[in-house]
Amino acid sequence: MRRILGIALAVLLLGGVVAVALAGGKDEPATATKTVKGVIGSEKSAYFRDSDVVKALADKGYTVKTETSGSWAMDRLALKDFDFAFPGSSEPAPEIEAAAGVKGAQTTKPFFSPLVVIARANAAKVLVDNGLATTNGKNSGTLLMGPYLKAAAEDRKWQQLSGSAAFAELTGTVFIKTTDPMTSNSGALFLAATSNVANDKTVVSDDAGIERTAPLMQKLIRVQGALEPSTDDPFRAFISGSGEPLILAYESQVASLLQQKPAPGVTDGMVVLYPDTTVNSPHTFVPISEKAEELGSLLANDPKLRELAVRHGFRPQNGVPEFTAATASHAAYLNPELTGIRQVSAPTVKILMALAARAKS
């Protein structure tokens, strides 16, 4: 049964691919362009679809066509069909290179976005009052992973936390709504960070580590019931006023939303909690064919493309000043310097997938 499940899963991961045909049309410049095809994590889909990005790439002679896939499943795709792969973190890159037969390829890391937990004011206040989080001002703070994971291990309910009784929505087991850790980068990185804390603050690297941390990982995942395939779903639910009180998202989703200047009601009651332990893992550009060799450094270095990445909430490589400047008017929500945040590495793909499988089982 396990085995069949594994095969089914592989099929599932392979299938999570979307064709995103881009650019072309009337914006096509007069100069000859190179059409390059890539597979990207879905969190970058909006960036590559932005007409300004399409234009900036065209100005440099590129028409970029993308499909999306779970970053942790790209190594199982028919990579010969693509000129580049662009997963949401660096960990899958070696597997992708090996699978594509381009071991040692010149990868670039154009941008980065840490994971955050979004909470509504009520939930954030209860977490703070019970020692599970701290806040700096009204809209941002830090999730204290040690106390939080201890509470999760003990199946803590909202109604056991003082101050929750006033809020009808704060009942039931406290959990962070994640995505499916087997298919989605954010869910996988959440397990990477929490397993690190649970493994005496070291990266899980062997079976013993998996055994040690799996029970807690199960508690984090199984309580949630059905899992979403991408961070877009819970994020939209949050915006629509429904959904869980604590949502895992990329900082880029929040930063992008803030820069769109939404109606006050949407973000007033939003508190952005940075977990005090986070995986520092940049989106990594892996060139597969010669055609895409220069594209990674273009994305990383072209001023216009960097500016557009910031508009989509990403932090460009060595771009904290740009990110800080662009989001200055929303500083109350963000922590550009990641002050007080411990940045850790993720386990290998193999270990992380084993953890994810255990967490879901």
Place this chain on the structure above:
Amino acid sequence: MSVRTASVRRRLAAAVALAATLLGASACDAGSPDPAKPTQSKYQEGKLRVLASSELADMEPVLKAAKAATGVGVELTWTGTLDAAEQVASGKADGKYDAIWLSSNDYLRLRPEAAGKLSSETPVMSSPVALGVRAEALARLGWKPEEVTWSAVYEAVAAGKLTYGMTDPVRSNSGFSALISVASGLSGAQAALTDADVKTAQPKLKEFFAGQKLTSGSSGWLATAYAKRGDVDALVNYESVLLSMNRDAKAGLTVIRPRDGVVTAHYPLTLLTSAPSGARESGRALTDYLSGAEAQKAITERTFRRPVAAGVQPAAGLAADKRRELPFPGTRPVADGLLASYENELRRPSRTVYVLDTSGSMEEEDRIGRLHSALTELTGTGDSGTGQRFRDREEVTLLPFGDKVKKVLTHVVEPGNPGPALDAIRNDVKSLRPEGGTAVYGSLKAAYEHLGRGNADAFTSIVLMTDGQSGDKARDFDSFYAGLPDAQKRTPVFAVLFGDSDRKELSHITELTGGRLFDATGGNGSLDGAFEEIRGYQ
């Protein structure tokens, strides 16, 4: 496996036929069903073929605007959530649809083989499943709407102070969501439901479902049927449907989102990976349009669903206070176990009469053979899944007629031992022979008389299948019906258009009795599909 596959194919054909009917298309030619060609639409550029939840019929104006803005037209085919899961997971949806647009993909995602077939899931809008209560009932119960919990609803029902209508959880997501909500509320589950939670809640759930007086295969028809009946206190349905009933039909329902939690539908527009690239491009354009501020505003104002775009205000009447979101079960055994328990143990049993035209004309075009196979399909197999055979405790009566009622054949499916009754029904079906005339009205009278003699605390319904015009008079039946006691008048007739049957005649019967007309003139498999779909209403 092949039985299941065949069943899916037939349901598919029926769903298409129904969609064609609902959209006023004339894809099916009643006179000459062509068994070789299902009425399946081919991919065309600029048209998106979408398998969708039926309550999305209210999106028509928004989709019209979407077409004007993007050039992408949408062809919707209605289906239930579980049926859609089966079609997608089995691969039957490949090449027939470009996208799915269901109230939720949660059940579908429990099928691992389905996930590789989906891409670009984008939630478009949201609506929680809520309880709409009539003013008299609310006053009687002395409820403060913002404080009502599922437990309080249960207590009112158990005390005999509240009755309600709800869709069949096996066919419709609003019913399934309600089942999850109530099971969570009554088991005290603090996280995603487990088997143990379901077991804990079982005794109370049984009492709760004793108060369900109205069932339906779809959220839309439930609203219609509820409006026709004045004797049901409350309705479980999407917040959007309940508020629309208040606006459009002055239903006067107080919409309660129970304080202990709700299950919310997010309507993810989802592309199928099997769709041609042009269709995926169309799907993306449509998704972008629907996510935009203009469309989001139109959606919330016309349909009372909640917008998912930042900066678009929910329509007036949508309460802003938050509710806990109750998790959908994370595994298929829990979800299926809950459904099986509802179907075979928790709900009130069904008493179902099939009034079957076995006149001489049924010999033509092997109509009798198709009837045999459609009825046999409903008896399932030894290991049929939930909803794929007559339920435990169900009383099934076959009432074949020609010039008069030929026989009245009744079997009750025994819990834990369904085999003998199902075998007996199958044997009775085999014995049906075409002979004689078409006495529709006299036979319907006999069906009502039969139901009048048995257990009154059951969901009673009559299925009428005829392939021709009635030989006896409507007037006699009308006066017979008018003379029935109120309780018996509530037994609806679900009529099936088949062969040369008379649409006007059958519409008259379904309208009089509060039933619904199903079209099985769409060629091979459509009779199976109609019978299968009617199961949601029985």
